[in-house]
Amino acid sequence: MHIVIMGCGRVGSTLARRLEGRGHSLAVIDSDADAFRRLGPSFTGLTVTGLGFDRDVQRRAGIERADAFAAVSSGDNSNIIAARVARELFGVDNVVARIYDPGRAEVYDRLGVPTVPTVTWAADHVLRKLLPSGHDPVYRDPSGEVRADLVTVPTAWVGREVRVLEDEVRGRVACLTRFGKALVPDPGMLIQDGDVLHLFTAIADSADVFSTLERGPRQEDDA
Template sequence: MHVVIMGCGRLGSTLAQSLDGRGHQVAVIDQNADAFRRLGPNFGGITVNGIGFDRDVLRAAGIERADAFAAVSSGDNSNIISARLARETFGVSRVVARIYDAKRAQVYERLGIPTIATIRWAADRMFRFLVPESHNEVFRDPTSVVSIIEVPLHSDWVGRPVKSLEDGTGARVAYLMRFGVGALAQPSTVLQDGDQVFMLVTDETVGRVMDIAGRAGNEGH
């Protein structure tokens, strides 16, 4: 793959070194030429000094043949402008941008540009280390909106189809662990005693999902 990275800070340089070390072709753009020292003497890619949303700078970095583009500078506006140029002008299929403002991140996600809302994500992860939750979270998306949690089920759910659990809680089952093996559940999959159930939730829905799943005497049983 040929990957263009806009921004040679700690994140950009680490990403570039990782990709270069795995044999990918990497081009790194930064306005500050001194930033390229972070790449180290063994970096085998190319560096381009300039503004990351300048078309000529992007072309010098090989954007026209790029398979992927990452905008990871310290500025939200610069990241979004360059990400949109890569996607909309140069047709790069895999584009991601780092965004500090979580509200902006949600807007650009709707435009089809995946974003990493770093401050919200990092703060959320730290909160969860500092304040243990009553549920086992196994995944949280980079925008810190959707998570996958293990949901302990009341025995009343055993023998019922996954669809009834999803209808009752209003949440999707991501996967099951059955006899120690992961499985993708179908709506018709019947819940068995000993199943570990992992569901997709948001912070707003997690309490309701946990309450309903752990409750006896569910309607329809």
Template sequence: MHIVIMGCGRVGSSLARALERRGHSVAVIDQDPDAFRRLGPEFHGATVKGIGFDRKVLVAAGIKQADGFAAVSSGDNSNILAARVVRETYGISNVVARIYDQARAEVYERLGIPSVATVRWASDQVLRRLLPEGSEPQWRDPSGQVRLIQVGAHEGWVGTPVGKIETALHARIPFLTRFGQGLVPANDTLLQDGDTLYVAVANDDVPRVEQVLSEPPAKH
């Protein structure tokens, strides 16, 4: 894969090195040529001086052959503009923008541009540690209609097959964590004490799923 990165700060340079270590070709764009020093002597990808939403600069970075684009500069406006240019002009759907303003990030996710909002990420991580029994979204689709939530279950569910839990929730459980390890369950996998469920659920169904799992299973 060829990935173009706009911004060679701490995030951009780390991302570039990580992608190259995984065998991908990388081009990094930045207005400040001194920023490329962060890449280190072992980086063999391309570096392009210029503005990341300038089409000539993008073409020089190989955007026409790119499989993905990451806008991770320090400016929200620049990241948003570059992401839109790449998506709308060059038809690249694999685009991610780093947005510091959480409200803006949510707007652009709804427009189909996945965003990483630093403050939101940090606050979500804290919430997941403070509220281990409450659901927190681990992933949202760009339209905001579906999410993957992390949620604990009432102790009454211990010993229940995952397939039966899915039937009760009317939702899928693609994986769970047990003793800190991920596990893709089969229908007959029994829930154990301390397991954390990851439930794929429609946005409007989150309260219902939380309610079902907060109580012992209904007896028939």
């Protein structure tokens, strides 16, 4: 794939190096030529000095053959304009824009320009570290029906099979992280102390899900 990135700050340069490491063709646009130093001496992609929303600058970056375009500069307006030029003028279907203003992100998402709301994203991650499970999901689907949560397993569930937890919370454990290693669990896998579950459940059942997690399995109550 040929990918054009607008913005060679920390995000843009990191993105460019990672994509090049995966074998993709890269072009990076920035209005400050000194910014390209962040790419390092091993970077072999194209660097273009100029305004990323300028159509001629995008052409010099190979936008007419690009498979994707990412606008990750520090300016919301510049990112959105550049993304729209790439999509609407040059027909690049796969575009994304970095946005600081959460309100603008929602507007442009509705207009068909996928955005990454930086402030909201960072705040959400901090909240999930600060608050107990159930307060803020990792993912909420656009229809408002399903949520995903990272759940550190309560002690009451240790030694129980994954299938037991899934049945009682009416959810699915898509992934389990154990000792820093992620894996897809079998239904019969025993839950261990310290396991972190990537749990998908219905939003309508949220209150019951987290009360059940805290209460523990019914089998213990019946014993």
